[in-house]
Amino acid sequence: MEHLQNENANCPLPPLRFRNGAFRIMVVGDLHEQYDLSDELDRLKTADSMRLLWTAAETLRPDLIVYAGDQGKDDDEEKMRAIIRRITAPAKEYDIPYAVVFGNHDPECAIPKARQLELYREEYGNFYTFDGAPGVTGCGNCLVPVKDGAGERDILNLWFVDSLNLCEDREVSYYDWLREDQIAWYKDTAKRIKDARGGLPPALWFMHIPVREEYRLLKKARLWEYPYSVKAFGKRRGRYVPRDPSIGYLGEDPACAEVNSGIFDAWKEVGDVRGAFFGHDHMNEFAGEVDGILLAQCKTAGFHNYTDGCNAGVRLITVDEARPEKIETHMVHFKELGLKSGSLGPIQRNFTDRQVINIRIASVAAGAIAVAAGAAALVWRRK
Ligand SMILES: [Fe+2]
Ligand SMILES: [Fe+2]
Structure with missing residues (x-):
């Protein structure tokens, strides 16, 4: 079997390659799946999430699926395996390669991330995340090149990086940052x-927690903009x-680390990263350029949480083989796929x-206002 031409470590899988002049990636964010579906509402939530996943995979038929972190967790290995089987089933059914990056919630169980990687590979082996940086902080940091349609040259690189978990010193930052x-x-x-x-x-760069530079796509809200503004902390x-x-929907404040790791400056220095894709903030789906690098949020694909x-x-990403430095990307929503939710009430x-x-x-x-007006009226009548 041909091995990936990876300078750092070898992944025992055939190289990914462009197909019909393009390479298309479907990003799946924050499923937060759980094993126990004995509660009716949990069962309906998982049914909604899986309907989205199955329909999107069948309709879009991407060349790669990337799970962007916070996939799901359970302390029991066989239950964790069942979660992984559930979420990777559409990729397996349609024979689509896949990769994962870990989110801050993925290590919140008894199954270490390194073992989780093995479970993914055991459940569906067309799996492109591997330990490409032995001894380096995090799990599943790796580089995966994509070859042109002829399979001759690497014309696109995909970086998968573990954005780590929570900071030990919460006075400094709630979330951790790249080491x-x-x-x-x-570099x-x-x-x-x-x-x-x-x-x-x-x-392209994939990791769970966004970089602080996302705030450069935002500005402080003026009073009349408050109804559609988001509140940030720290x-x-x-x-x-x-x-x-035009960057798209901002549903919540980007929940990045309080400390800037410097990775954005490293991208600019190295000059290869044209787009970075993040999960973590379930409602955000904006995508905009900062200093020529696209920063794109991948909204949750899950109905839990x-x-x-x-x-x-x-989120669908399309890279053109003729111009791999150009990225087209947009969200494909549950509703646009013609799906109806069984877990949400009429308001939601x-x-x-x-x-x-x-x-x-x-x-x-x-x-x-009504209470104040009533009280004022009462006082006025007593006078
Ligand atoms: Fe999440
Ligand atoms: Fe998260």
């Missing part, structure tokens, strides 16, 4: 490819809206979570 050795591994690997081949193919405290509405109403979806089916929050705020405000 220096991960960034050094990225060294890229340099080795560049030195060996006289150039570096354009690349060093970024304040209310934000998209700097340019918070879901943004009926707007769950997958028809409104986003942000709209529901605004309706609640408006109701409370209206109630407070």
Whole structure:
């Protein structure tokens, strides 16, 4: 079997390659699956998530599926295996290669991430995440090249990186950030490819927790923008809206680490990464360029945890073989696939979570005004 031409470590799978002039990736974010579906609502949520996954895989027939972290967890290995079997079943059925990056919730169980990688491979072996950086912080850091349609040259690189979990010192940051050795591994690997081949193919980067530079796509909200603004905490405290509405939907504050790891600057220095794709923030689906690098949020594809109403979806990325430095990407939502939710009530089916929050705020405000007006009227009548 031909091995991946990977400078760092060998993955025992045939190289990925462009097909019909393009390479298409379907990103699946934050499924948060669980084994126990004895509760009726949990069963309906999983049914909705799986309907989305099966329909998207069948309709889009991508060349690769990337699970963007927070896939699911269970302390029992066989139950964890069952979760993995459930979520990878559509890829297996349609013979689609896949990869995963780990999210902050994936290690919250008794199955270590390294063992989880083995379970993925055992359940469906067309699996492209591997330990490409032995000894480096994190699990499943790897580089996967994609060859042109003829299978001759690597014309696109895919970086899969573990964005780690929670910071030990919550005073410093709630979420952890990439370690220096991960960034050094990225730079060294890229340099080795560049030195060996006289150039570096354009690349896409996948990890769970977004980079702080996402805030450069946002701006502080003015008073009249509050109804569609999001509230941020920590060093970024304040209310934000998209700097340019064309970047797409901002449903919540980007929940990145309080410390900037420096990976964004490393991308600029190395010059290969054209697009970076993140999960973690279940409602966000904006995508915009910062210093020429596309930063794209992959909204949740799952109905467990918070879901943004009926707007769950997958992100499709298309790279053109003739111009692999150009990326086209958009969300494909549950509703657009003609699906109907069995787990959500009528309000959640028809409104986003942000709209529901605004309706609640408006109701409370209206109630407070009514009480104040009633009290004022009472006082006036007594005079
Ligand atoms: Fe999540
Ligand atoms: Fe997360």
